[in-house]
Amino acid sequence: xxxxxxxxxxxxxxxxxxxxxxxxxxxxxxxxxxxxxxxxxxxxxxxxxxxxxxxxxxxxxxxxxxxxxxxxxxxxxxxxxxxxxxxxxxxxxxxxxxxxxxxxxxxxxxxxxxxxxxxxxxxxxxxxxxxxxxxxxxxxxxxxxxxxxxxxxxxxxxxxxxxxxxxxxxxxxxxxxxxxxxxxxxxxxxxxxxxxxxxxxxxxxxxxxxxxxx
Numbered sequence: 108x109x110x111x112x113x114x115x116x117x118x119x120x121x122x123x124x125x126x127x128x129x130x131x132x133x134x135x136x137x138x139x140x141x142x143x144x145x146x147x148x149x150x151x152x153x154x155x156x157x158x159x160x161x162x163x164x165x166x167x168x169x170x171x172x173x174x175x176x177x178x179x180x181x182x183x184x185x186x187x188x189x190x191x192x193x194x195x196x197x198x199x200x201x202x203x204x205x206x207x208x209x210x211x212x213x214x215x216x217x218x219x220x221x222x223x224x225x226x227x228x229x230x231x232x233x234x235x236x237x238x239x240x241x242x243x244x245x246x247x248x249x250x251x252x253x254x255x256x257x258x259x260x261x262x263x264x265x266x267x268x269x270x271x272x273x274x275x276x277x278x279x280x281x282x283x284x285x286x287x288x289x290x291x292x293x294x295x296x297x298x299x300x301x302x303x304x305x306x307x308x309x310x311x312x313x314x315x316x317x318x319x320x321x
Contacts (some may be wrong), residue, residue, distance in 0.1 A: 113153060113222055118153055118161075119278065120226065121151070121161055122151040122152075123209075123223075123224075123226040123241060124159065124226050125149065125161055125163055126151055126211055126212070127209040127210055127223065127226055128163065129146050129149050129163060129212070130210040130211050130212045130220055131209075131210045131313065132144060132145075132146055132165070132238070133146055133212070133218065133220075134202075134210055134220050134313075135199075137218055138202060139198050139199070139201075139202070140198065141195050141198050141199070144165040144166045144167070144168050145165060145166045146163065146164075146165050147164040147165055147166065148162075148163075148164045149162065149163045149164065149216075150162055151220050171187065175298055194202065199312055199313045200312050201305075201312075202313060203312055204222045204311050204312070205222070205311075206222050206244065206248075206311065207225065207241065207244050207248065207253065207311050208221075208222040208223055208224055208225055208228050209222070209223055209224065209225055210222060210223070210313075211223035225241060235260075235264070236257060236260035236261040236264050237257055237260075238261075239260045240253060240256035240257040240259075240260050241253075243256055244256075250311060250312075251289055251290060251292075253311075254289050255286065257289075258282055258285055258286040259286070261281050261282050262279065262283065262286070265278050265279045266279070266284065
């Protein structure tokens with residue numbers, strides 16, 4: 108935390124991120140069967156309503172972090188973890204939104220949610236290709252179109268801005284290979300009946316990065 112508190116811009120950024128985290132967790136609680144922490148209380152003001160800083164109180168998620176135990180797990184346990192992860196992703200896949208952004212609670216209606224602006228742009232300042240692609244999004248942009256735009260912007264960066272760099276050709280080839288994968292990744296062929304909706308379907312779904320304001 109800043110020694111002298113947040114500047115007005117920093118406070119706005121923190122407030123927006125925390126508000127989106129709370130809204131996302133509550134949306135999952137209201138609309139899915141996914142186990143998630145329950146929000147007990149939150150205050151996004153500079154002093155947290157007298158606490159001294161903005162805060163979120165939520166129930167504790169029991170268990171061990173996967174990062175600390177994955178290497179020592181047996182194959183059967185790893186398969187079960189993967190199965191659970193896929194199940195959660197498919198559950199999130201059922202919920203689509205008409206534009207890219209971050210969930211926010213509607214001001215006038217409790218437990219009703221809207222898509223607000225992306226609130227992590229400070230962390231994306233060193234990813235200009237991503238932010239330029241984000242600027243091009245419209246309510247009808249598909250996920251495939253968005254990621255293609257990201258790759259195209261990065262290819263343009265490599266071509267125009269990385270003059271003389273030793274690994275320029277390799278980077279360009281790598282990004283072009285990634286670009287070739289995107290259309291097939293966002294299709295739902297009959298060989299994958301487990302998918303609840305075609306990935307190419309218009310609309311954006313929740314993903315894990317939406318759950319953490321840190």
